[in-house]
Structure formats: C-alpha cells, structure tokens
Amino acid sequence: MTEIKAFIEKNKETYLSELFELLRIPSVSADSRHKDDVRKAAEYVLQKLREAGVDRAELMETPGHPIVFAEKVVDPSKPTVLVYGHYDVQPPDPLALWNSPPFEPTVRDGKIYARGSCDDKGQFYMHIKALEIMMKRKEVPCNIKFMIEGEEEVGSAHLGEFVKVNKAKLKADVILISDTALISLDQPSITVGLRGLSYMEVQVTGPNRDLHSGVYGGAVANPANVLCQMIASLHDESGRVNIPGFYDDVVELTAEERAALNRAPFNLDEYKKELGIAEVRGEKGYTTLERTGTRPTLDVNGIWGGYTGEGAKTVLPSTASAKISMRLVPNQHPDKITALFTRHFQSLAPKSVTVKVTAHHGGEAAVTPTDSKAFRAAARAFEEVWGKTPIPTRDGGSIPIVALFKKELGLDTVLMGFGLDSDALHSPNEHYGIRNFLIGIETIVAFHRNFAQ
Amino acid sequence: MTEIKAFIEKNKETYLSELFELLRIPSVSADSRHKDDVRKAAEYVLQKLREAGVDRAELMETPGHPIVFAEKVVDPSKPTVLVYGHYDVQPPDPLALWNSPPFEPTVRDGKIYARGSCDDKGQFYMHIKALEIMMKRKEVPCNIKFMIEGEEEVGSAHLGEFVKVNKAKLKADVILISDTALISLDQPSITVGLRGLSYMEVQVTGPNRDLHSGVYGGAVANPANVLCQMIASLHDESGRVNIPGFYDDVVELTAEERAALNRAPFNLDEYKKELGIAEVRGEKGYTTLERTGTRPTLDVNGIWGGYTGEGAKTVLPSTASAKISMRLVPNQHPDKITALFTRHFQSLAPKSVTVKVTAHHGGEAAVTPTDSKAFRAAARAFEEVWGKTPIPTRDGGSIPIVALFKKELGLDTVLMGFGLDSDALHSPNEHYGIRNFLIGIETIVAFHRNFAQ
Numbered sequence: 001m002t003e004i005k006a007f008i009e010k011n012k013e014t015y016l017s018e019l020f021e022l023l024r025i026p027s028v029s030a031d032s033r034h035k036d037d038v039r040k041a042a043e044y045v046l047q048k049l050r051e052a053g054v055d056r057a058e059l060m061e062t063p064g065h066p067i068v069f070a071e072k073v074v075d076p077s078k079p080t081v082l083v084y085g086h087y088d089v090q091p092p093d094p095l096a097l098w099n100s101p102p103f104e105p106t107v108r109d110g111k112i113y114a115r116g117s118c119d120d121k122g123q124f125y126m127h128i129k130a131l132e133i134m135m136k137r138k139e140v141p142c143n144i145k146f147m148i149e150g151e152e153e154v155g156s157a158h159l160g161e162f163v164k165v166n167k168a169k170l171k172a173d174v175i176l177i178s179d180t181a182l183i184s185l186d187q188p189s190i191t192v193g194l195r196g197l198s199y200m201e202v203q204v205t206g207p208n209r210d211l212h213s214g215v216y217g218g219a220v221a222n223p224a225n226v227l228c229q230m231i232a233s234l235h236d237e238s239g240r241v242n243i244p245g246f247y248d249d250v251v252e253l254t255a256e257e258r259a260a261l262n263r264a265p266f267n268l269d270e271y272k273k274e275l276g277i278a279e280v281r282g283e284k285g286y287t288t289l290e291r292t293g294t295r296p297t298l299d300v301n302g303i304w305g306g307y308t309g310e311g312a313k314t315v316l317p318s319t320a321s322a323k324i325s326m327r328l329v330p331n332q333h334p335d336k337i338t339a340l341f342t343r344h345f346q347s348l349a350p351k352s353v354t355v356k357v358t359a360h361h362g363g364e365a366a367v368t369p370t371d372s373k374a375f376r377a378a379a380r381a382f383e384e385v386w387g388k389t390p391i392p393t394r395d396g397g398s399i400p401i402v403a404l405f406k407k408e409l410g411l412d413t414v415l416m417g418f419g420l421d422s423d424a425l426h427s428p429n430e431h432y433g434i435r436n437f438l439i440g441i442e443t444i445v446a447f448h449r450n451f452a453q
Numbered sequence: 454m455t456e457i458k459a460f461i462e463k464n465k466e467t468y469l470s471e472l473f474e475l476l477r478i479p480s481v482s483a484d485s486r487h488k489d490d491v492r493k494a495a496e497y498v499l500q501k502l503r504e505a506g507v508d509r510a511e512l513m514e515t516p517g518h519p520i521v522f523a524e525k526v527v528d529p530s531k532p533t534v535l536v537y538g539h540y541d542v543q544p545p546d547p548l549a550l551w552n553s554p555p556f557e558p559t560v561r562d563g564k565i566y567a568r569g570s571c572d573d574k575g576q577f578y579m580h581i582k583a584l585e586i587m588m589k590r591k592e593v594p595c596n597i598k599f600m601i602e603g604e605e606e607v608g609s610a611h612l613g614e615f616v617k618v619n620k621a622k623l624k625a626d627v628i629l630i631s632d633t634a635l636i637s638l639d640q641p642s643i644t645v646g647l648r649g650l651s652y653m654e655v656q657v658t659g660p661n662r663d664l665h666s667g668v669y670g671g672a673v674a675n676p677a678n679v680l681c682q683m684i685a686s687l688h689d690e691s692g693r694v695n696i697p698g699f700y701d702d703v704v705e706l707t708a709e710e711r712a713a714l715n716r717a718p719f720n721l722d723e724y725k726k727e728l729g730i731a732e733v734r735g736e737k738g739y740t741t742l743e744r745t746g747t748r749p750t751l752d753v754n755g756i757w758g759g760y761t762g763e764g765a766k767t768v769l770p771s772t773a774s775a776k777i778s779m780r781l782v783p784n785q786h787p788d789k790i791t792a793l794f795t796r797h798f799q800s801l802a803p804k805s806v807t808v809k810v811t812a813h814h815g816g817e818a819a820v821t822p823t824d825s826k827a828f829r830a831a832a833r834a835f836e837e838v839w840g841k842t843p844i845p846t847r848d849g850g851s852i853p854i855v856a857l858f859k860k861e862l863g864l865d866t867v868l869m870g871f872g873l874d875s876d877a878l879h880s881p882n883e884h885y886g887i888r889n890f891l892i893g894i895e896t897i898v899a900f901h902r903n904f905a906q
Contacts, residue, residue, distance in 0.1 A: 030764030091766055097662070154764050181668070195667060199765045208729030209550070210880040214648060214850030215634070217780050218750035219741045221734035224775075225684065225753050232685035235678065276661030281674035281805035288672045297671035300678050301768050302759035307776060311483030311607050312652045312813040313544055314778055314851075315754050315879050322677075323760060325767055327670050352734035360765040397667030398767075426768050427663040 004445050007133060008438050015441070016112075016434065018048065019125050022087070023105040023114040029065055029088035029154045038065045038150050041087045041121075045128075045148050046070070052128050053135035054146070060166075062158035065150030069169065072131060073143045079451060080143040082172035082411070084401055085124025085179065086152030089116035090426045097428035111431040118423040118432035123178035124148055126418070126437060130444040141452030145172055152179075155199065155361020156400055163408045174374040175405050176447070178440065180395050180417030185435065187265055188382045190375065191415035193293060193394030194402055196328030196365035198337045199301075202345055203321040203356045204230070210306070211316040221352035224305045224320040230348045230355075231322060234298055238284040241298045241326070243344045249331045253294055261289055264391055274422060293394030297327045323360070327396060334362030334400075363400020366413070374414045374451060381416075381446035385439060416447065457898050460586060461891050468894070469565070469887065471501065472578050475540070476558040476567040482518055482541035482607045491518045491603050494540045494574075498581075498601050499523070505581050506588035507599070513619075515611035518603030522622065525584060526596045532904060533596040535625035535864070537854055538577025538632065539605030542569035543879045550881035564884040571876040571885035576631035577601055579871070579890060583897035594905030598625055605632075608652065608814020609853055616861045627827040628858050629900070631893065633848050633870030638888065640718055641835040643828065644868035646746060646847030647855055649781030649818035651790045652754075655798060656774040656809045657683070663759075664769040674805035677758040677773040683801045683808075684775060687751055691737040694751045694779070696797045702784045706747055714742055717844055727875060746847030750780045776813070780849060787815030787853075816853020819866070827867045827904060834869075834899035838892060869900065 008015070027041035028034040042059055049057045049070040057070035065088065073080075092102035092115045100106035105114035112122065127146070134140040147170065151157055163170060180191040206223040207216070236242045253261070266289055272280065282291040291297075305320025307313035326337055342357045349355040369375060370392050382390040395415075402413045418440035424430045461468070480494035481487040495512055502510045502523040510523035518541060526533075545555035545568045553559035558567035565575065580599070587593045600623065604610055616623060633644040659676040660669070689695045706714070719742055725733065735744040744750075758773025760766035779790055795810045802808040822828060823845050835843040848868075855866045871893035877883045 030762070030766065032763065090768075091760065091762055091764075093760070093762065094663070153766075197667070197767070199767070201765075206730060209877060209882070210547075211728070212850060212878045212880070213750075213752045213754060213778060214650070214780055215848070215874050215878065216728075216745065217752045217778075217849060218748055219733055219735045219744040219849075220728060220730065221732075222752045224756050225688065225751075228681040228684040228753065228756070229688075231678065231681040235682075275664070275669075275673060277659060277673065277805055278807075279674075279803070279805040280672050281803060282672045291672040292669065295671055297666075298678075299666045299670045299675045299769055300681065300759065300773075301666055301766060302761045302770070303677050303681070303773060304757045304761040306753065306755035307544065307546070308755045308757040308774075309483070309544055309546065310485065311544075312654075312776065312778070313483065313606075313754060313879060314650070314652070315543075316752055317755070320753075320756060321761075323765065325666060325670075325765070327667055350732070350734060352730055352732040354731075395668070396670060396672075397665060421668050424662060425665040425668065426766060427665070429662070 004133065004442055008441055012438055015129050019122060020105040022121050022125065023116055024103055026103045027088050027150065028091050029151050030091055038088055042066045042068050042150055045087050048128050049146060052132035060162070062162060064158045067150070067162055068146065068148040070146040071144065072140060074140045078142055080145060080172040081448065081451060082145045082147060082170060082175050083124070083127045084175055084177045085127065085148045086120045086150065087148050088150040088153050089121070090153050094428060099429055107434070110435060111433050113429055113431045115430055117430055118419040119425040119430065120152065120179045122432040122437055123418060126178060126440040126444055129441045133441070133445060134448065141449050145170065155363065157361065159401060160404055163404060167409060170409060172411060175411050175413040177399065177413055177415055178417050179399055180415045181419040181421050182417065183265060183391060183393065184420065188386045188388055188390040189393045190378055190390045191395045191417060192370055192392040193367045194365060195396055195398050196332060196334050196363050197325060197398040197400065198328060198334045198341065198362040199325040199360040200338065200341055201321065201323050201358045201360055203319055204349070204353050205319045206353045207318055210318050213314040213316040216316050220316060221350060222316050223353055224317055226350065226353050227305065227320040227322060230345065231300060233348060239282055241296065243340055245340045246296065246337065249333065250296060250329055251331050258290060261293060261394060262287055264289060264393055292396035294329060296329050296332060299325055301325050327398065328365050330365045330367050332365060334364060338362055363398050364403035366402035366406065368402065368413050368415060372412055374412065377450035378414045378416050378447055380450045381443050384446050385443045457586065457895055461894055465891055468582050472575060473558040475574050475578065476569055477556055479556045480541050480603065481544050482604050483544055491541055495519045495521050495603055498540050501581050502599060505585035513615065515615060517611045520603065520615055521599065521601040523599040524597065525593060527593045528596070531595055533598060533625040534901065534904060535598045535600060535623060535628050536580045537628055537630045538580065538601045539573045539603065540601050541603040541606050542574070543606050547881060552882055560887070563888060564886050566882055566884045568883055570883055571872040572878040572883065573605065573632045575885040575890055576871060579631060579893040579897055582894045586894070586898060587901065594902050598623065608816065610814060612854060613857055616857060620862060623862060625864060628864050628866040630852065630866055630868055631870050632852055633850070633868045634872040634874050635870065636718055636844060636846065637873065641839045641841055641843040642846045643831055643843045644848045644870060645823055645845040646820045647818060648849055648851050649785060649787050649816050650778060650851040650853065651781060651787045651794065651815040652778040652813035653791065653794055654774065654776050654811045654813055656772055657802070658772045658807045659805065660771055663771050666767040666769040669769050673769060674803060675769050676806055677770055679803065679806050680758065680773040680775060683798065684753060686801060692735055694749065696793055698793045699749065699790065702786065703749060703782055704784050711743060714746060714847060715740055717742060717846055745849035747782060749782050749785060752778055754778050780851065781818050783818045783820050785818060787817060791815055816851050817856035819855035819859065821855065821866050821868060825865055827865065830903035831867045831869050831900055833903045834896050837899050838896045
C-alpha cells in the first residue's frame with residue numbers, strides 16, 4: 001500500500017483541481033433554475049469516468065435529471081462492485097452565512113469548503129480516482145460499475161424505475177457507497193444502519209387574502225397561529241411523535257444491541273460544545289446515539305407565512321406553510337407513514353381553515369449486514385490503511401437507495417463513507433477534509449483488492 | 454351643499470390625477486431602501502398644501518422620516534381643527550398577488566387600486582382638497598392645521614417627542630383623522646373606539662448552524678418546532694391569550710354597551726363569504742363585532758425559519774423567528790403588555806434553545822367621546838351629505854396618535870374615515886372607492902361648516 005499512498009501524494013494536486021472543477025458547477029437538483037447546471041455536472045462526471053479508463057460510459061436519461069452509468073469489466077468471472085453516488089447537491093442557502101462562495105471551492109485549514117464537497121461530489125469522486133490509479137497500475141482486481149445519479153437530494157424520484165428496467169446492466173455482487181461519515185480521523189467506522197425518510201409539505205389557508213390584523217384580528221382564524229398549534233401537537237411531552245400508529249412498526253433494539261451502540265466513542269460535552277447548545281433534547285429514555293441512530297423523528301425543516309421583511313407589518317396572513325420530515329427506522333414504511341401523517345394532519349385542522357398536505361419524497365430505512373464478504377473486505381481495507389479496526393455505527397441520515405437495491409437487485413450495500421458529522425452537510429460552509437479525500441482513495445483501492453481475494 | 458358637490462364633480466379628474474401622483478411614490482417607511490421615496494412623498498404633500506392655500510407649510514425633521522406641518526389661520530377667535538394623517542404606506546409584498554402594480558394606481562370598477570390608496574394617502578388627501586375648495590370659495594369657517602407624518606406604519610416612533618415639543622404650534626380644539634372605515638356606502642358610521650398595539654419580534658436559536666436533519670434530528674432541539682410549541686401555548690382552548698396578567702386591566706363592557714355594539718348592521722354569512730372562510734374563530738363567549746372591537750388579541754404577523762424554497766431540504770434550522778402583535782383595548786397599557794409578553798415568552802423556552810425578544814412598537818387603545826361638539830358636527834355633516842345618521846362603531850385597528858393627543862394636548866379626536874373594511878388595507882390589491890374619495894371631500898367641507906357654528 002505504500003506505493004499507492006506515494007502515487008496519490010504525487011498526483012493530489014491534479015485530483016483536487018479536477019474535484020474543484022466539479023464543485024464549481026451548481027448542480028442544485030431542487031431548483032429548476034439549475035437544470036442546465038445539473039446536466040453539466042453529469043457530463044463532467046461522464047468525461048472523467050472515460051478518462052479514468054472505463055470500457056463504456058453513458059448518460060442515461062430519466063424524466064428528471066440523467067443518471068451516469070459506466071463500467072470496467074476486467075474478467076466476467078471476477079466479482080463486480082457497483083459504486084453508487086450522486087452528483088447533485090443541496091441548495092446553498094442561507095447564502096449570507098457562507099464564509100466563502102458555496103460554488104467556489106476554498107481551502108482553509110486543510111478542508112475544502114464548497115457545497116457538495118462532502119455530500120457527495122468529494123466522496124464519489126474518490127471512486128473515479130481509485131479506478132484510475134488501478135488502471136494506471138494495471139491492477140484492477142474486480143469488475144467495477146458506476147451509477148451516479150442527479151436526484152438524491154430530491155428523493156431519487158426516478159431511480160427506482162431505472163433500477164427495475166436495468167437489472168441486467170446493474171448486475172453486481174455488492175453495492176459500494178461513500179456518502180456517510182466516520183466517527184473521526186482517529187477512529188474509522190462503517191455505517192451499518194440508516195434511517196428512512198418521509199418528507200411532507202403542508203399549507204394552512206384561512207381568509208382568501210392577507211387581512212389587516214387590527215380590523216380582523218381576534219375574529220378570523222390566523223393560519224400562522226393555527227399551523228403552530230398543529231405542529232406543536234405533533235410531539236407529546238416526552239418528545240414522542242404524536243401521530244396515531246407512528247410507532248406501530250418500530251422494532252425496539254435489544255438490551256445487547258443498545259449496549260453495543262452506546263459503546264461507540266461519544267462525548268456529550270464536546271457534542272454540545274461543538275453545536276453551541278446548553279442541552280440536548282429528544283425522546284425521553286434514549287441516549288443521543290440511540291435517538292439519532294435508532295429512533296424515528298419528526299422535524300420542521302422550514303416554516304413561512306405572513307410578513308417576514310424588515311420592520312413591522314400588521315397583517316393577518318392568508319396562508320402559512322411548513323416543510324416537515326420524519327426520519328424512519330427499519331420496518332417503518334415511508335408510504336405508510338406518509339399516509340398516517342396526511343390523515344392525522346388533516347384531522348387536526350379546525351373548520352376555520354383548510355389544509356393541503358403534499359408528500360415530497362420518502363425512502364426506507366436500512367440495516368446492512370456485518371458478516372458479509374464485502375463488509376469484511378471493507379473492514380480489512382481500513383485496518384491496512386488506517387491501522388485500526390472500524391467500528392460499526394448507525395447513522396441518522398437516509399440513503400433510500402440502500403433499501404431499493406436490496407429489494408430490486410437483492411444486493412447488500414457497504415457504506416464506506418469518509419466524511420465527518422461536523423462537515424456541515426446541508427448547511428452553510430459544508431466542507432470535506434483533503435486528508436479524508438486522499439485517504440479515502442487509498443482505502444477504496446484496498447477494498448477492491450481485499451474484495452477480489 | 455349642492456354647489457360643493459357640483460364643484461367637486463367638475464374638478465374630480467384633477468383631484469384624482471394629483472392623488473395618483475402621490476400614490477406612485479413608494480413611501481414604504483418600514484424599508485430603509487425606500488428612505489428617499491418617503492421624503493419625496495413628504496415634499497409632494499408639502500407642495501400640495503402650499504398650492505391649496507395654507508399660510509405656511511414646512512417639513513419638520515425628526516430622527517426618522519419628516520413630519521409635514523401646515524396651517525391656515527383665518528381668525529384666531531375661531532375654532533381650530535388639527536388634521537392628522539400619514540403619507541407613509543405598508544410594504545407591498547407579497548407582490549405576486551397584486552393584479553396591478555402596487556405603485557401604479559389603476560382604476561377598476563370605480564376603485565383606485567394602489568398601496569396607500571385608502572391607508573392613508575387617499576384619505577388625508579381629501580382634507581387638502583377640502584381646504585382648497587373652501588379657499589377658492591372664500592368660505593373657510595375654521596382655522597385648519599395639518600400634521601401629516603411618515604412613520605405611522607412603523608409605530609410613529611418620533612411623533613410623541615414631536616408633539617411634546619410643539620404643543621404651542623399644535624394648539625387646536627379638536628383632532629380630525631380620516632384613517633378608518635365606514636360600515637358601508639349605504640350606512641355611514643363614525644369610529645369611536647380603537648384598539649392599542651404591542652408588536653413584538655421573537656427569535657429562537659438552537660444549534661450554532663443549520664444541521665443535517667438526519668445526522669442530528671431527534672437529538673438536538675429544533676428551533677422551528679420549539680417556536681411552534683411556544684406560540685401554540687400563547688392561546689388557551691377557549692381562544693384567550695395565555696399570558697399571565699394579560700387581561701388584568703381589561704374593562705369588560707356593560708350589557709348595555711354590548712347590546713348597542715351588536716345592533717350595528719352585520720351579516721355573519723356575508724362576512725364569511727367575503728373572506729372565503731367556513732367559520733369564524735375567536736375568544737369564546739363574544740360575537741365577531743365584540744371580538745374585533747372590544748377584546749384584546751394575539752396574532753402571528755409573520756413566521757420564518759429553515760428552508761423555504763422549492764423542493765425539499767433536510768435541514769434542522771439554527772434559528773426560527775416570528776413577528777407577533779397584540780391588539781389592546783382601553784386601559785391596557787402597551788408598555789406593560791410588552792413587558793408581560795417578553796417575560797412570559799422568555800420563560801417558555803426550554804434550556805436547549807435561547808430566545809431573543811424585541812419590541813417593535815406599541816400604541817394605546819382609545820375611546821373617543823360621542824357627546825362632544827366635534828362629534829355632533831361630524832354626525833350632522835354625514836346627515837347633510839349622506840341623508841343618514843352615522844352609527845358609532847368600534848374598530849379593531851390602532852391609531853396610537855389618538856391616545857397620544859389626548860394625553861399630551863388634552864384633545865379629543867373625531868375619526869371621520871371613509872374607507873371600507875373590504876378595501877384590503879395592508880394586503881395585496883389595496884383599493885379605495887372613487888366615490889368614497891369624492892363624497893369624503895364633501896363631508897369634510899360640511900364638517901368644518903358645522904364645527905364653526
């Protein structure tokens with residue numbers, strides 16, 4: 001592995017400048033104004049895969065943003081790794097809070113600051129560079145396929161259909177994804193559990209126009225107040241989600257599983273200090289690691305209504321809206337939760353308002369096996385490169401593709417992520433450590449060699 | 454009065470085109486980007502007062518926007534009327550809901566659509582035209598002073614100080630204000646009660662940055678959820694404001710007062726239909742007229758936090774904010790209510806967040822006498838011009854200057870407004886009837902004649 005490390009060190013400026021070019025493309029899939037940018041990012045990825053030496057690469061159209069597919073088949077009798085990633089990114093707002101422009105990658109303290117640097121451009125790009133290195137060294141131990149999509153941040157709307165109709169093309173032995181976080185650079189880890197997601201938007205409408213709050217206030221239901229009351233009622237006093245049936249399918253962890261989970265290194269004081277909070281808050285009876293790793297949640301992701309500008313406007317707004325998402329755990333089904341939420345939220349509305357509930361997207365939770373050949377290959381790769389055995393962890397985030405792959409292709413996934421929880425994913429000043437990027441490439445090369453054995 | 458009516462009819466195109474020029478100036482006092490426009494409006498008013506024939510007119514500076522003062526003294530032994538109005542307007546947003554540009558007055562169905570058409574440019578401008586007519590006819594029966602300010606929509610921050618230091622200049626026998634609404638064009642009315650106001654802004658802060666709702670959701674307090682819980686708790690189940698001490702100073706109306714108030718023409722079905730709502734909603738035990746005219750309220754005027762753009766963003770926001778205002782009734786003091794709100798809202802915050810409460814502005818409620826010489830002159834003016842006796846009403850809105858004038862100058866106010874509740878004040882498509890504008894001028898001329906007698 002020393003040779004690989006030296007090779008990466010020698011070429012790192014090139015690798016970084018290529019990644020920076022990708023980071024400069026504002027491929028915000030949620031914003032239709034960036035449609036062309038999203039395609040531009042896909043085309044850049046396609047080009048870089050071709051340059052890395054794949055046999056063939058193509059842009060596969062969907063009703064939404066295209067999927068980049070590529071493959072390098074060295075020997076059909078050898079195992080095949082299907083790398084999944086996404087070239088789309090979260091919207092960058094609030095822009096005012098970025099210390100450098102979100103689409104102009106800037107290095108500070110050894111970290112690349114840019115939207116998508118960690119999630120997921122910086123992470124999937126490691127796989128393209130790993131292939132390139134193996135090609136140049138004529139040591140490609142497995143067949144490798146790539147499926148890099150452009151709709152992960154908006155719920156992978158067209159990926160399910162794509163996977164269903166392209167099963168032969170996607171045939172593989174394992175899925176490999178780098179889109180999760182390590183415990184730290186001192187303690188590698190492999191994510192073995194992910195939460196599911198149900199993402200809703202609600203709109204409460206009262207009067208048919210904004211009203212003068214003096215003339216009508218007190219006599220006409222205020223949709224903003226009503227929305228607050230409805231949202232407040234979605235949690236009970238112990239922090240549980242107060243939607244009938246919400247917990248029906250939740251499987252409680254065994255005492256042993258809980259104990260194992262809580263053995264992961266975690267310092268509550270440091271956690272609070274890093275976030276600038278005096279206290280954590282969540283469902284009673286669970287630790288912080290349990291709350292994020294094993295319990296379902298309900299969070300307001302955005303809320304708006306009425307006058308939000310400078311100064312004061314005495315308006316009784318006509319409507320108030322919120323984006324509300326629920327993180328789900330294994331065995332909870334997003335479609336069922338979406339239906340439960342919709343019915344319950346509608347039932348909360350007083351007659352003085354009307355309520356519209358829309359589902360944005362959802363995804364199933366997943367638990368990946370720790371006893372597979374692929375997991376063991378990943379663990380050995382970490383041991384070789386990092387000199388430490390990775391700890392299995394459960395992540396709070398969602399990668400719905402994991403459950404989809406299992407269901408449609410019968411394949412397990414290895415979540416070999418190199419980010420950190422503190423990388424500010426989905427936040428202003430998202431960043432990714434240069435060291436994480438470089439050691440990630442090295443670890444991925446090690447994975448392939450171990451997986452082929 | 455027939456001559457006056459004919460005179461107005463003959464000159465109405467000129468009057469309207471002058472008003473339109475004023476309406477084209479976007480004098481939004483809440484928005485610092487419109488500072489120059491606000492001054493431009495003041496200068497236009499100054500010029501029009503001079504053209505109408507006042508003895509002197511001046512722009513009086515304040516630390517904020519200037520106050521236009523003017524006077525026409527015909528005979529120091531005659532009574533003096535001090536006309537108050539405001540040339541500033543509410544912000545026009547949401548812009549998308551206007552059917553014609555807010556600062557390009559457009560006539561549809563006999564109504565002038567523009568921000569400020571009714572509140573208050575179209576209303577105070579009637580007084581300038583009334584003076585001009587009386588000057589031209591050499592029939593100015595009283596002395597007239599004008600005080601037209603530019604900060605009414607942001608709480609008249611500098612008017613109190615101005616009134617205190619200019620008591621001699623403002624000496625008068627009555628205040629006359631046109632900034633309220635009639636019951637209808639078929640049924641004139643005079644407002645005799647106004648609610649006070651306490652306008653607050655709150656900000657709830659959780660983590661020091663926006664977080665990934667998957668990685669942190671369930672373990673870290675979400676400020677948007679917490680804000681909703683705090684706001685929801687501000688009303689109890691009977692629709693009363695749930696702030697300790699809030700009702701302490703509220704004087705309940707007598708059974709007779711309530712009966713008189715409820716005799717005003719009011720059709721609940723038409724009210725609901727006009728607003729597009731299935732049910733009204735307010736404090737239990739009170740009618741709609743009582744709720745808006747005699748009871749204090751608490752309304753969210755604006756709320757915002759997290760991701761509010763297109764699509765979905767799985768963010769746990771760092772902060773969430775709201776603008777919350779309370780309408781007050783006579784004997785409730787805004788400073789006391791502001792203090793009660795601040796203390797209570799702070800106390801609602803769990804330790805996992807911090808809360809910042811800021812007071813925007815306030816104003817006292819007011820009740821004006823119905824047995825004064827000025828009120829009787831206003832009533833007779835309506836009778837002469839409209840052929841009907843006006844009904845005294847209590848308005849839900851606030852004009853803090855009324856209490857201020859009483860306190861500082863010892864003067865009562867006559868609220869001789871010509872708008873309609875359906876004029877969409879503070880809303881998109883604000884409008885003012887051309888007929889209201891013209892008959893208003895005529896009624897004001899009749900007021901001066903009656904008041905002088």
